[in-house]
Amino acid sequence: MFEKIIFATTGTPTCDHAAHVAFDLKKKYNSELTLFHSMGMPSRGFSPFIKDSRTGENEYMDNDYADWIKEELKTYYAKQLAEAGTVAIETSAGESHREILRAARKYDADLIVMGAHSREEEAGATRYRSVVGSTMQRVAKGAKCPVLIVSRPCTTCLWYFSNIIFGTDFSKASYSAFLFAYQLAKEIGAKLHLFHALDISSIHSGKTISQDEIEAMIAEARQRIEKTYVSQMDDYDNYEVEVWEGVPYVEILKFARERNGDLIVMSHHTREVDPEDAVLGSTVEQVVLRAACPVASVNRPDKVS
């Protein structure tokens, strides 16, 4: 399922959880794994100096510097590399998200694995900063393949996934996310939870809605899930449809925790926005921030249909 994987890393402890998943996937699917590091931005134009993406220091960029970075990555991931067999290590200079996307295109990657932040954050600090790293947001927005975001330790990961949560807002991009979730669930024999959170606050805009109306909307959403997704699942019967009302990101997190979700799959934009113009939707951002399991952001059908 994942023939070519790119693991975008800063080569620091903030990517350790993502590294665990990336190497795990390679082992399980015998995938071609490329360990990719974006070194930083040229200080100006075609200048040989780059601003290192980790330290912020200016460095003279030549082949020796690139080799030194690769050597550093080899040392940092020595244990995983020793067990993983052949892994390509690539670096390039430029804006991190552009370089990661370029690499994904170049290697025709089926999956990008990355951490959510470039530095370790305290929970309290995250509310005042960009909740999810800007590189991650931009990669998730532009990638044609699924992007697996790993921000918390995951001890089981894809070897033992048994519950995949697919959160939908019924958008076009959500259908791509569904295809990914469904294919993965089928491949590894996991239970697929098709989940929709009815955002009542955005529906009633100040009006009081009765319990009967809420129940009717829930029934309608269930029917929509059956019609749009379940009808595409042939005879696959290891699934569950659930619709809860409330704040979408709170409900998805609650649902994932209650069902012991191993992976949350979502598309990453708001319903009305074209994927080309969308930045990470606030629901996904909040889910990535708090989810104890990895979150896959799928926005386009290219690698999943």
Add this chain to the structure above:
Amino acid sequence: MNTVALKRNGTLFCDGKPVADEPLMCLGMQVALEEGVRLRSVFQMIEKYPLLARLNPFLPTYMEQYRKAPAEGCTCDDFDGIVFSKTVEMIGYPGEPRLEIYSSLKGEGHDSPSEIRNYELEHLLDMPLQLGKLRHIVFGDRVEEFAFGTAFNLFEFIDGIVWELSFHGTLRACALRR
């Protein structure tokens, strides 16, 4: 004056009198914790003043967990208590200079402060809860760290605790299947 005290049983006291049903007026007041206050006292407070549950979308979920938890003995051995503190970070480089202020809820005891996000609520509810200091960190050529005594208002106290709790996750499930 302008202080609201949280009792062990979750009652708020203002100027020596219990707060009846107007907790919102106390949100801006400096909070003081009476002796014996535990994390459970915070949930008892929200139970007594349900309006406060609307401060954060995660609170109803955590109230449910609190109600299901045993009435006592909800502790863990890895730290002695939980400390609510504040951090002010001055970041001079890289990027635009900026100042960030945030709160933390951490386990404190044996060694350095420890993360509590990997503990279920039922192992934290009866841990003693204290107000800590303000950490002032300056990121420059060197990283300087100072600690000062400070005050917290009731709003930042509730909001900071629930924000931190919203990061609690499901490692239990992962560990079971490992």
